[in-house]
Amino acid sequence: MLKIAHNITDVKTGGIALRGVRKRYGGAVAVDGVSLDISPGEFVSLLGPSGSGKTTTLMMIAGFETPDTGQILLDGKDITRLPPHRRELGIIFQNYALFPHMTVADNVAYPLRMRRMPKAEVKSRVDRVLEQVQLGALADRYPHQMSGGQQQRVAIARALVFDPPVLLLDEPLGALDKKLRQHLRAEIKALHKEVGKTMIYVTHDQEEALAMSDRVAVMHEGRIRQASSPRDIYSRPAELFVASFVGEANLIPVKLKGGVAYSPDGARLEATQWDGDDAEAMLCVRPEHVRLKLAGVGAAPGLHGAVVDSTFVGDATVIECETSSGLRLTSKVLNQPGNPVPSVGSSCVLSWAQTDATILTQ
């Protein structure tokens, strides 16, 4: 694990604010009015599919792109038009962008030399930070002589050595295999705990975003669709895109009448209370929240249907059912003693708790 000492001289620095930031390339709008407040020390992920504007947003914070309109503030100071080398932000790039013609020590010394720090201090700082990332013995190696995990540590050391209040991470785990990703994910999370710096993390991997962040901002077509805690994003998606992009979801078209949801054939469905007007909407239920009972074991309330497919996925079984009204619903049942494993064709009853079904109007 990484051990990086930090200066808790001023924990309050490192707040980033985006105010109505917009960026277009030619005719295409890449970022369409993004506003987000990130508090000092917070770990925020920008999550979205490719082309959602998350990387452009990060590059505008870093200073490599200039917004057409809107403002970017660092601790209340407008940095929208400040060139990147004056911003004092640490960036960890995809594939790390380590300078191939410089040794590890020179890579890490680079930011300090550019700041014209005295040689002796450069050396002691570099030695210290390399010790902290456990690369002290490899200081004279070149980047291409190192493993992916070691390269990430060099990148971290280089981004931290000048003690920036904010770290920007641009899909740093993008190109690695699954085992290493999980390991490095843990390292980054531990690093955040250690140094307490603000971290803005761009990824298209929902698992990564949910596992690491204090807050996840889901982006789609240049806008932030929802920014909340990972738990909220998953269990209370604010809109259809978030529900379908993050995790698996059963989406059932419903009619809302008097605050109650009805299926297309008029059956009443359990759902959270709806306070709005009558409308057409979607009901979102996660597969693991769909309870499945075999028919005939008492008259259970719920939707009646039949099992059409059953897939074993290791820790659980994913069962697909078709209700009598023609809806397709998926239920995920943990493979535990006592849980039913119905065969294809058997009749079943599907139900869920009221609080597990979210109504989405768009």
Added chain:
Amino acid sequence: MAGKMISLATNAAAEASRPPPRVRPTGWAWLLLPGSIFLTVLFVMPLLGLLLLSLGMPDWTLAHFLRIGDSPAYATVLGTTLEISLSVTALAFVFGYPIAYVLTTGGPTLRTFLLIAVVLPYFTSVLARTFAWIVLLGRGGVINEILLQLGLVSQPVTMLYNRVGVIIGMTHIIMPLMILPMSTVMSSIDQRLLRAARASGASSLAAFLTIFLPLSLPGVIAGVLLVFIYCLGFYITPALLGGLSDLTITMEISAQVVDRLNWNFGAALSMVLLVGVLAILWIGSRFFPIEQLLGFSDGKSGSDAAPRRQLGTRWLMHVGSAANTLDRWLPSMGGRGVVILASFLAVLLLLPVLIVAYLSFSSSPYFVFPVPGYSLGNYQAYLSDTLWMSATFASIRVALMAAGMATVLGAMLAFGLSRGRIRGRSAIVALVLSPIIMPTVIVAVATYFLLVRVGLQGTEFGLALGHAVHAIPFVVVIVVANLRDLNPAYERAARSLGAGPLATFRTIIAPLVMPAFIVAAFFAFLTSFDDVVYVLFLGIGKVTTLPMRMWEGIKQDISPTISAVATLQMAFAAIVIIIGAVLGRRRNT
């Protein structure tokens, strides 16, 4: 025309890191045989003959080499050659670097413009471009006329038939050779490295000096080497633009062999030039893989092959941090300035050929600028002149023969090199690529001696043989680059679906590589069609091709008909570029 294919290989360089395709060993290797024999007979043997001739065969002696050493006249010739080559290389680097830089880092529109500005002159024949400089630099030329009209000078400035003219003309003609290898290397530099430097607190100037410049050094070395070698063996431009005191070694070789029939001494001079070039290549190969310099990269050589030496990082850091302080004082003008400079230089690169095209439509029999009126007179004169026409047809016949031989043999070599793993493969690569890196004059002289012995000197077929040797490397480079994209899995899939070897070739391989064959054939045709050096030796007095007729025309009187011919050559080159681009795009989509 050495290294013409570098431009086409730039795309391929990006894919160079892909592992080489798995191959079935022996079968394909047989394809190497015909081309290797052809090159051995028409390239290796003539050069060996040249060596023997220089040693006085059959009366062995070192007298000819001693004579070169003794006579101060030849020391002067060697000195002049080195002086011109060094100045041209230095100038081409200074002007070429900013163009290459913007060519790889600029926006898409700017890049397209720069690419055209580099590639169009590059594909236009050296003779046409040299002619452009005669029209521009002469006493009554375009530049003097403009200077006089502006009142900047009272008398015409002498810029032609002296050192100034040679250096201007050669630098202009050589620029693409400097720019293309540099931009190939530059485009492999990850732009994120520069962003990482900026994020670490480096100003854009400091980031350039500490990151981009050192990483582009392999390209700089490649470009400088290529240009220097090419300058040493340059014949056409110094012969046409230089004065009496600008005699270079190639002119001396030509004079000894053709005018004075002093074969042994001419061969000795050729050996001196050849050894010089080989020595430079040997030194260069320690910094940069030579075959990659010619656009021949077949999988195993990627950007990692570039040297990663300790480039005095301490020193770099000093430069960088100094540049960073400068940033506090200077307004950030850097980016814009480089773009404007590169665009200006690119316009200069295009201008000479464009001016010739413009003047070719003049109604005046003289090169008056601006033209008094427009007319197609020059084109009519060209089309109605039987000498020009018969020269054109001779060129077409020779080029068709040469392109036919080069395409068939080159394609077989390319397949053999890509698919057949045999021992001594690198020796064959060296053999195949050598004809374009050796000075054309030397190869032409050597071939001349061989063809005279077998009675083929002065025949169109003999000339086509020489041109085919020169065109084969281009064909191989183009086809190899395309075969890399031809995944052997397609062929295996076809075989598993019931296609026999022949059906697989007909239905899978042929359609996929056909565009490359067509481009390669056009290229081979163009190399032959534009050549004048081989004709001067292999066809002298007997075969008059179009460039030969132009050469004579330029030496006798600078007739405006030549401007029409040069313009047509340029148009033809443009058509070849467009065909290449269209076929390349269709394949990629």
